[in-house]
Amino acid sequence: MKTVQNNREKLEAQKQAAVEEEKAKIVAKLKRKQEKEAARKAVEREQLKEHILENFIKKATVVEGIVTQEIVDADGFGQKDKGVVSVLGGVLGQLMIVLNTIKKNYSRLDMEVKSGKSTTSRAKSAISHEEKEAHHKILNPLVIQKFIYDYVLERLKSEKLSIQVDPAYVNYLSKLPAPLAINEMRTIKEPNFSALRELLTKNCGG
Amino acid sequence: MREYQVDLGFEADIFDLVFEGFWEVYTFKAQIPEVSAKKMQAWIPKIKLVCNDYTPKVQEGEDEAAEEVQMTPISAYVRIKLAKAKPEMEEDEEGNLRPSNIPEEQLEDVPAEDKCLSIITQQNGKSLIVSNEAAGRYFRYDLIKEMSVSIEALKGLDLSEFNSKCDAEANRLENEFCKLFEDEPSNESRLPRIPVFDFRPAL
Numbered sequence: 542m543k544t545v546q547n548n549r550e551k552l553e554a555q556k557q558a559a560v561e562e563e564k565a566k567i568v569a570k571l572k573r574k575q576e577k578e579a580a581r582k583a584v585e586r587e588q589l590k591e592h593i594l595e596n597f598i599k600k601a602t603v604v605e606g607i608v609t610q611e612i613v614d615a616d617g618f619g620q621k622d623k624g625v626v627s628v629l630g631g632v633l634g635q636l637m638i639v640l641n642t643i644k645k646n647y648s649r650l651d652m653e654v655k656s657g658k659s660t661t662s663r664a665k666s667a668i669s670h671e672e673k674e675a676h677h678k679i680l681n682p683l684v685i686q687k688f689i690y691d692y693v694l695e696r697l698k699s700e701k702l703s704i705q706v707d708p709a710y711v712n713y714l715s716k717l718p719a720p721l722a723i724n725e726m727r728t729i730k731e732p733n734f735s736a737l738r739e740l741l742t743k744n745c746g747g
Numbered sequence: 748m749r750e751y752q753v754d755l756g757f758e759a760d761i762f763d764l765v766f767e768g769f770w771e772v773y774t775f776k777a778q779i780p781e782v783s784a785k786k787m788q789a790w791i792p793k794i795k796l797v798c799n800d801y802t803p804k805v806q807e808g809e810d811e812a813a814e815e816v817q818m819t820p821i822s823a824y825v826r827i828k829l830a831k832a833k834p835e836m837e838e839d840e841e842g843n844l845r846p847s848n849i850p851e852e853q854l855e856d857v858p859a860e861d862k863c864l865s866i867i868t869q870q871n872g873k874s875l876i877v878s879n880e881a882a883g884r885y886f887r888y889d890l891i892k893e894m895s896v897s898i899e900a901l902k903g904l905d906l907s908e909f910n911s912k913c914d915a916e917a918n919r920l921e922n923e924f925c926k927l928f929e930d931e932p933s934n935e936s937r938l939p940r941i942p943v944f945d946f947r948p949a950l
Binding site: 586589590592593594596597598600601602603604605606607608610611612613615616617618619620621622623624625626627628629630632633634635636637638639640641642644645646647650651653678679680682683684685686687688689690691692693694696697698701702703704705706707708710711723724725726727728729734737738741742 | 748756757758760761762764765766767768769770771772773774775776777778779782784787789790791792793794795796797798799819821822823824825827861862863864865866867868869870871873874875876877878879881882883885886887889890891893894897898899900901904909912913916917920921924942944946948950
């Protein structure tokens with residue numbers, strides 16, 4: 542009886558070992574496949590890097606006077622076969638970085654805290670937080686729009702400031718009752734104005 | 748950028764302050780006291796709107812849905828970084844002089860000169876995203892300088908300190924942006940999974 546039991550246990554153990562061995566083989570095979578795939582990707586990556594170095598970087602031209610150049614978004618505005626000076630987010634993206642730096646590091650310069658008008662009749666300590674009017678001296682739509690206006694008109698060192706738009710923007714302008722071409726603008730009446738702005742907001746540039 | 752402004756660490760409203768602000772001005776809606784529609788006619792020609800080629804130009808009567816978008820897939824994100832100073836030489840155990848093992852990113856930047864590379868981003872079926880560190884720096888320095896002149900609250904600003912902080916912020920933001928292209932399961936962005944390559948060409 543004991544021998545039968547022992548044999549059964551032995552057989553069960555052998556079966557279990559075979560299953561484990563099979564599992565290990567599958568895991569090892571999968572690992573080899575993953576390693577092979579990773580190696581293939583690494584080779585492709587190196588080849589791509591080399592291709593970019595030879596065909597894009599080494600063929601680039603050096604331009605002097607950076608701020609006098611037309612600065613475009615990092616995708617080169619999708620222009621083919623044209624050398625560009627590109628930065629993340631284009632000119633608007635760079636302005637965002639500057640303003641983000643102000644918000645993070647110079648908020649003391651930006652915020653002007655005005656006390657409520659009733660300071661004379663009440664103790665300062667009694668003025669609620671809500672009564673204090675926080676006012677942005679820099680990160681304020683009017684200040685930034687005025688800066689954009691003045692910078693473009695008077696301080697721009699390049700011939701023009703380039704901004705990317707989507708074809709939907711051009712398409713919309715062409716379908717206005719009095720059509721406009723790209724780079725033309727006038728006061729647009731409602732409801733067309735709101736529709737145009739919605740289009741710009743939605744597509745980040747039309 | 749709008750879609751990923753939180754991932755990129757933009758503080759609230761910064762994106763709209765600039766993006767919507769620009770279009771407020773461009774569409775004659777800015778409430779700038781001394782600016783009239785007539786004055787705006789002199790401003791508009793200073794802006795060059797460039798239509799990207801990513802979406803098809805649908806002609807009247809064409810079926811928009813039937814039109815296929817013909818765009819070159821993006822192959823890589825390329826960062827043209829500033830050159831780094833050569834590492835100092837150190838003596839090894841046998842007394843031989845070798846360059847120190849300081850990682851490249853910890854070496855000092857070679858002071859940027861006012862020049863950069865102009866690169867083709869799309870050719871022969873390959874399309875790249877290219878960010879040019881020197882160009883970004885110089886352009887931001889110009890913006891900062893002009894802001895410190897025209898915005899009262901920024902007058903007297905230590906420009907050198909501000910520029911350094913802004914460079915650090917630009918690097919941080921770009922690193923976050925690059926993560927959106929990583930081929931990792933944790934990356935949920937809708938951007939293509941492409942490699943990021945850094946080049947430091949000597950100009």
